[in-house]
Amino acid sequence: MTLQTVAAAESFIPRRARAEVTRRVFFYAVIALVALLFFVPFIYTLTTSFKTLPDAANVTFIPHPWTTSGWHTIWTQYDFKTYIKNSVFLAVVVTVCNIFLGGLGGYAFARLKFPGRELLFLLVLGTIMVPDQLRLIPVFVMLTNWHLIGNFSGYILINLVTATNLFFMRQYFLTIPKDFEEAAKLDGAGYFKTFWRIMLPLALPAISALVILQFQGTWNDFFWPLILFGQGNPAHYTIQLGLAELNFQYGVLWPEICAGSIIAILPILAIFLAFQRYFISGVVSAGVKG
Amino acid sequence: MLGARIREAGWGYGFVVVPIVVFGLFFVYPFGYALYISFFHWGILGKQSGGAGTFNYAKVIHDPVFHTAVKNVLEYTVGVVPLTMALGLSLALVINQKIHGRNFFRSAFYFPSIASSVAITTIALYIFNANGLFNHIIGSRTPWFQNAPTVMWAIVGLNSWTSAGTAMLYYLAALQSIPTDVYEAAAVDNTGAWRTFWKITFPLLRPAHFFILVVFGIGALKLFDQAFIVSNGLGGPNYSTYTPVFYIYRTAFTTFDFGLAASAGVVLFVIIFALTLVQRLTVGRQEAS
Numbered sequence: 048m049t050l051q052t053v054a055a056a057e058s059f060i061p062r063r064a065r066a067e068v069t070r071r072v073f074f075y076a077v078i079a080l081v082a083l084l085f086f087v088p089f090i091y092t093l094t095t096s097f098k099t100l101p102d103a104a105n106v107t108f109i110p111h112p113w114t115t116s117g118w119h120t121i122w123t124q125y126d127f128k129t130y131i132k133n134s135v136f137l138a139v140v141v142t143v144c145n146i147f148l149g150g151l152g153g154y155a156f157a158r159l160k161f162p163g164r165e166l167l168f169l170l171v172l173g174t175i176m177v178p179d180q181l182r183l184i185p186v187f188v189m190l191t192n193w194h195l196i197g198n199f200s201g202y203i204l205i206n207l208v209t210a211t212n213l214f215f216m217r218q219y220f221l222t223i224p225k226d227f228e229e230a231a232k233l234d235g236a237g238y239f240k241t242f243w244r245i246m247l248p249l250a251l252p253a254i255s256a257l258v259i260l261q262f263q264g265t266w267n268d269f270f271w272p273l274i275l276f277g278q279g280n281p282a283h284y285t286i287q288l289g290l291a292e293l294n295f296q297y298g299v300l301w302p303e304i305c306a307g308s309i310i311a312i313l314p315i316l317a318i319f320l321a322f323q324r325y326f327i328s329g330v331v332s333a334g335v336k337g
Numbered sequence: 338m339l340g341a342r343i344r345e346a347g348w349g350y351g352f353v354v355v356p357i358v359v360f361g362l363f364f365v366y367p368f369g370y371a372l373y374i375s376f377f378h379w380g381i382l383g384k385q386s387g388g389a390g391t392f393n394y395a396k397v398i399h400d401p402v403f404h405t406a407v408k409n410v411l412e413y414t415v416g417v418v419p420l421t422m423a424l425g426l427s428l429a430l431v432i433n434q435k436i437h438g439r440n441f442f443r444s445a446f447y448f449p450s451i452a453s454s455v456a457i458t459t460i461a462l463y464i465f466n467a468n469g470l471f472n473h474i475i476g477s478r479t480p481w482f483q484n485a486p487t488v489m490w491a492i493v494g495l496n497s498w499t500s501a502g503t504a505m506l507y508y509l510a511a512l513q514s515i516p517t518d519v520y521e522a523a524a525v526d527n528t529g530a531w532r533t534f535w536k537i538t539f540p541l542l543r544p545a546h547f548f549i550l551v552v553f554g555i556g557a558l559k560l561f562d563q564a565f566i567v568s569n570g571l572g573g574p575n576y577s578t579y580t581p582v583f584y585i586y587r588t589a590f591t592t593f594d595f596g597l598a599a600s601a602g603v604v605l606f607v608i609i610f611a612l613t614l615v616q617r618l619t620v621g622r623q624e625a626s
Contacts, residue, residue, distance in 0.1 A: 074431075074434070074436070075436070077431075078431055078436065078442060081428070081431070081446075082442060082445050082446075084498075085445050085446060085448070085449065086445065087470075088460050088461075088464055089460075091460075091463075091464065091470060092460045092463065095463070104468060106468075106469070106470050106473040148355050148356050148359075149356070151352045151353075151355075151356075152352060152353045152355075152356035152357075154352060155348075155349045155352035155353045156353065159345055159346075159348060159349035159352065160342070160345055160346065160349065161345065161346035161347075161349030161350055162346060164349065167353060167357060170357070170360065170361075170365065171356070171357075171360060173364075173365075174360045174364035174365065177364045177365075177367070177368050178559070178605075178606060178609065179559075180559060180581075180582050180585055180602050180605055180606065181367070181368065181371050181602045181603065181605075181606045182363065182364065182367045182368075182371070183585060183586075183589070183598075183602060184371055184374055184585075184589055184595050184598050184599040184602060185366070185367035185370035185371045185374060185599070186363055186367050187589070187595075188370070188374065188379075188383075188595060189362075189367070189370075204359075204363075205359075205363045207355070207356075207359045208355070208356045208359055208360075210360060210364075213356055237348075238345070238348040238352075239348070242352070263451055266453070267451075267452075267453045267454065267455075269453075269454060269455050269562050269565075270561060270562070273565075274586075274590075278590070286453075287453055287455040287456075290453075290455050290456060290459060291455050291565075291566055291570075294459055294462070294566060294569070295569045295570065298462075298569075301463055304459055304463065305460075305463065307456075307459070308456040308459045308460050309456075311453045311455060311456035312452045312453055312456045312457075315451060315452055315453065316448070316452070319444070319448060319451060320444075323440075323444055326447070326451060327443070327447065327506060
């Protein structure tokens, strides 16, 4: 449509509707501009990762020439292979432990009766108040004494289960009708079998949300890996540590750095695109809770 | 019957024992242990004989570097929190309209909140470097992240962009809980959109404002990742990226003074806890009235 036809069409629209059309056009222009602000940094990073080093100094969105040398370098010279492997390993182990222990504990707090249950549950909730900055020194001293610094077991041990995950699983178990357990009991199933065969499968929606949020949390974690493996321990670097190191050591190798950033973001983008509603409802329920 | 109850309790303890041990060992015990360490001269080889009394606390409270760290993080907090809230609320108001591609825009605005802070900061370093995209657009040569007067404000800009999406989601939930008859009444009175927003919507969002203020305020006081990345882990130029958490990190892992670092951790915890209490109390009172 040319400007004239728009103007001609508009003259037939009543005044009020025309104001509405102008408002909507303006509205979409603004929102598109804002969306651009959110996309450009990522697109620019992606295209830069395919540039040559001299070309990375040019402010252009199309590489000239295209090259995969940045990707090749971080893969072969800077050992991003190892970093990815380490990050995936930690994220998977921590997530699985959190499902199992958070589910088991959450189930017991939701359904089993034992003396001191309320008191212990208060203790669980209280741990949410203890900030990492206060735990940092004592936990580091303890892990040092136990020779668990610089290897994965220390990291896994302190992240075996979080109070947030246990609380989340408990809240979900509370919503499941008791009929299922009673039926299992009649069939002679014990407590663990009821949990493992009946309750855990029923909690699949909660588990999916937990998997997504915990995987993202561990994959993105920078603080604890820095403390536990950051002291010159490159074989244990996670992707975030490796990217930070690349930044510090070779701060001008923009194609390599951009490729590394894309790798650090990509798995989370993929998970986010596939399971958006879990992220968004997770945030909103946290908001309602607070 | 009694046997069944004992059996149930036994299984109950069995199910919670590992989580309770983890929480006790890595949350509850460290809380006390941090206090203990803070009263000793504690180096890389562990506790030195003889207590330090309040030596570490006096040192932290009089350390000009810690003062700079606190000043930096307060400036940052005062900048980033209102900016994030304003951005988040604006995005929420846009997304709350009947528009095409609502879910798409909502996801696009939220994504930076869940992407790796290291990668986002790295990208920002590239875009805001002296010859980068941003300076190219505005016609400047300022190295925003390598320049003491600008670096904290550059992090303010970066993080309000990153976390605006989270604030947006909180505001969206709050906006959707406002009953529509309030707006119908305003429409009957022929109140303009701008006036409706300031007179009706904004005051009704008060619980959301306070919630976001508390959550983002506390988060801002713990600034670390971005300050660490932009300064190559050094806190420069000229201590301009030192934050209290950064101070704790450096004190512990470059000067290996664990006693001093632990006391700085306790001081930071007290500051955050006090602010939470103040905010909770004022929110409580305002909600009640």
